[in-house]
Amino acid sequence: MSELKGACIFGQSGGPTSVINASAYGVIRTALDDPNITAVYGAAHGIKGVLDDRLFDMGQEDAGELELLKYTPSSALGSCRYKMADPDVDDTDYKRILEIFKKYDVRYFFYNGGNDSMDTCNKISKYMQKVGYECRVMGVPKTIDNDLFGTDHCPGYASAAKYIATSCMEVYQDARVYDTGMVCIVEIMGRHAGWLAGAAALATAYGAGPDLIYLPEVDFDMDRFLADVERIYKETGNCMVAVSEGIHYADGSFVSEAKTSATDGFGHAQLGGLAAMLAEAVKQRTGAKVRGIELSLLQRCGAHLASETDIEEAVMSGKAAVENAVAGITDKMVGFERSYEDGKYVCRTKLLPLTDVANTEKKVPLEWINATHDGVEKPFIDYVLPLIQGEPKLPKEDSLPRFAKLKKVLAK
Numbered sequence: 001m002s003e004l005k006g007a008c009i010f011g012q013s014g015g016p017t018s019v020i021n022a023s024a025y026g027v028i029r030t031a032l033d034d035p036n037i038t039a040v041y042g043a044a045h046g047i048k049g050v051l052d053d054r055l056f057d058m059g060q061e062d063a064g065e066l067e068l069l070k071y072t073p074s075s076a077l078g079s080c081r082y083k084m085a086d087p088d089v090d091d092t093d094y095k096r097i098l099e100i101f102k103k104y105d106v107r108y109f110f111y112n113g114g115n116d117s118m119d120t121c122n123k124i125s126k127y128m129q130k131v132g133y134e135c136r137v138m139g140v141p142k143t144i145d146n147d148l149f150g151t152d153h154c155p156g157y158a159s160a161a162k163y164i165a166t167s168c169m170e171v172y173q174d175a176r177v178y179d180t181g182m183v184c185i186v187e188i189m190g191r192h193a194g195w196l197a198g199a200a201a202l203a204t205a206y207g208a209g210p211d212l213i214y215l216p217e218v219d220f221d222m223d224r225f226l227a228d229v230e231r232i233y234k235e236t237g238n239c240m241v242a243v244s245e246g247i248h249y250a251d252g253s254f255v256s257e258a259k260t261s262a263t264d265g266f267g268h269a270q271l272g273g274l275a276a277m278l279a280e281a282v283k284q285r286t287g288a289k290v291r292g293i294e295l296s297l298l299q300r301c302g303a304h305l306a307s308e309t310d311i312e313e314a315v316m317s318g319k320a321a322v323e324n325a326v327a328g329i330t331d332k333m334v335g336f337e338r339s340y341e342d343g344k345y346v347c348r349t350k351l352l353p354l355t356d357v358a359n360t361e362k363k364v365p366l367e368w369i370n371a372t373h374d375g376v377e378k379p380f381i382d383y384v385l386p387l388i389q390g391e392p393k394l395p396k397e398d399s400l401p402r403f404a405k406l407k408k409v410l411a412k
Contacts, residue, residue, distance in 0.1 A: 008041065012077050016301065017144050018310075028058050037322075048142070053098075070392075072404040083120075118148070118359075121333070122139075129331070136332065141155055144299065149360060150356060153338075163299050167298075168242060194244045204409060212242070306394075317336070317349060
């Protein structure tokens with residue numbers, strides 16, 4: 001083991017999940033308990049907190065409140081979407097980060113996020129190596145989109161998938177209460193990867209889910225979509241559709257009307273409004289009563305439907321990041337690999353080079369999508385089902401969620 005003593009900084013970045021704070025707990029608790037880590041700082045709003053010298057002293061937090069992070073959705077320290085320039089083009093941010101690292105004697109940096117966050121982590125890691133400043137940098141995976149390269153799955157995905165499947169099963173019941181039929185279109189997050197929309201198939205597999213499911217891995221055909229909805233509606237009196245927000249036509253353009261309305265800090269289209277648009281098209285075609293439902297933020301902050309498996313694995317990923325860094329490893333992201341022992345699902349951590357992970361998207365295998373491109377095959381169900389297992393014992397206060405309340409004492 002290569003011993004290195006110094007402080008650590010932990011930051012959260014990108015869109016939150018219902019278990020991102022469980023990963024934070026894994027990092028913070030493990031770091032606080034390690035004698036090689038002299039102080040644990042949490043960056044306010046990700047890398048922006050480092051640049052602005054807004055760091056919270058996590059050693060000032062109550063142990064009980066830190067443990068509640070496991071059941072608290074969203075990003076407790078604050079998040080950001082901030083794209084750092086290539087250091088060869090503009091190294092201003094990197095010089096500032098190095099200045100802050102030296103000020104607080106930071107020798108460990110842990111960054112919790114998805115594709116773009118791993119790009120940030122990778123750039124910082126390579127810069128520190130280039131200038132000869134010893135700092136071990138580790139990425140901690142996070143994304144409900146489940147699209148990080150090299151890992152079997154990502155913390156946050158399972159809970160979102162469980163929320164989506166459960167919500168679809170509930171909406172399915174509601175959409176069938178009247179003696180007049182209804183078409184229901186559920187819009188689900190996912191810009192380029194359809195892991196989330198595909199999770200709606202769990203509801204179908206258990207008898208109460210969408211008739212049609214559309215993923216962005218394949219081109220969308222509006223005429224065929226309308227014909228299929230009309231056919232199912234005429235046959236059964238009802239039709240339920242799950243659709244990824246990122247579905248696109250053969251020319252690559254998003255179906256969503258809102259495709260050019262705005263972009264995030266990384267230039268990605270801010271999608272939305274697809275369910276309402278498709279609902280109007282279906283209404284014009286069929287004359288049916290149509291509901292367009294956009295799950296929006298609910299699918300990523302629904303901690304009340306979190307998977308216990310997801311929570312445990314999120315903590316495990318944070319813990320593994322610290323343990324591997326202290327053991328002398330740097331420039332990696334923690335990933336997951338699954339196996340089956342005596343028929344039971346088992347998840348273990350592995351390490352992936354940050355360079356390989358940064359800005360590489362993992363999509364749903366085409367062989368898991370059905371031949372008509374309006375549903376998924378059984379291997380998808382078999383993949384997701386073990387991930388959503390377990391019901392956490394959520395802390396409550398007067399039957400309402402009891403989330404972590406951090407002091408957020410600024411470091412001096």
